[in-house]
Amino acid sequence: MSRRDPASPATPPAVAADDGDGRIGVLFVCLGNICRSPLAEGAFHHAVAARGLGHRFRIDSAGISDFHEGDPPDRRAIAVAAARGLDISGQRSRPVRPGDFVAFDWILAMDGSNLTALDAAAPDNATAHVGLLLEVAEGRAKAVPDPYYDGPAEFSAVLDTVSRAAERLLDRLLGEPQDGRAAPAPKRRST
Numbered sequence: 001m002s003r004r005d006p007a008s009p010a011t012p013p014a015v016a017a018d019d020g021d022g023r024i025g026v027l028f029v030c031l032g033n034i035c036r037s038p039l040a041e042g043a044f045h046h047a048v049a050a051r052g053l054g055h056r057f058r059i060d061s062a063g064i065s066d067f068h069e070g071d072p073p074d075r076r077a078i079a080v081a082a083a084r085g086l087d088i089s090g091q092r093s094r095p096v097r098p099g100d101f102v103a104f105d106w107i108l109a110m111d112g113s114n115l116t117a118l119d120a121a122a123p124d125n126a127t128a129h130v131g132l133l134l135e136v137a138e139g140r141a142k143a144v145p146d147p148y149y150d151g152p153a154e155f156s157a158v159l160d161t162v163s164r165a166a167e168r169l170l171d172r173l174l175g176e177p178q179d180g181r182a183a184p185a186p187k188r189r190s191t
């Protein structure tokens with residue numbers, strides 16, 4: 001069972017746990033791992049690198065499905081990222097694996113459907129905190145909308161959303177103040 005308590009938001013502790021090798025593992029998850037979670041992975045890489053903290057994090061993304069296993073991100077996602085100086089073209093889609101629930105400290109879903117699927121897939125020995133990206137990062141229990149059937153404007157909006165979330169997530173995982181306020185105290189979670 002994962003450490004997410006469905007009855008309470010997955011508020012990060014003031015200082016995030018690491019994965020035993022000194023790095024904090026963060027896995028971003030969507031349905032296909034070709035649109036939203038690759039953009040979130042790219043945005044979080046960028047946020048971490050901009051603060052010179054690449055050595056402190058292990059970052060990846062995955063899909064609930066294996067529909068696109070081995071594929072690069074959607075060309076529209078690659079294009080909106082490239083327009084802002086992010087190269088996500090080297091990423092390859094893969095499905096979430098049981099070992100991810102132990103290997104990563106945080107598994108962050110793009111929408112409620114992804115989260116439900118993650119809860120169902122979590123093995124008994126899961127230790128990861130599992131939650132919605134926007135809830136964990138910003139305290140907003142909202143989805144990152146799926147842009148797959150939309151156009152460039154929606155992909156660009158997703159990148160706006162996940163870029164902001166990446167900065168807030170990093171603040172919270174590092175226990176830094178946000179907007180002049182201290183990061184919230186950790187909440188108890190089920191085990």
Ligand code: 4NP
Pocket residue numbers: 030031032033034035036037067146147148
């Ligand atoms: P993603 O978007 O979950 O953000 O990667 C989608 C990608 C592929 C499909 C649906 C959503 N699909 O149906 O193949």
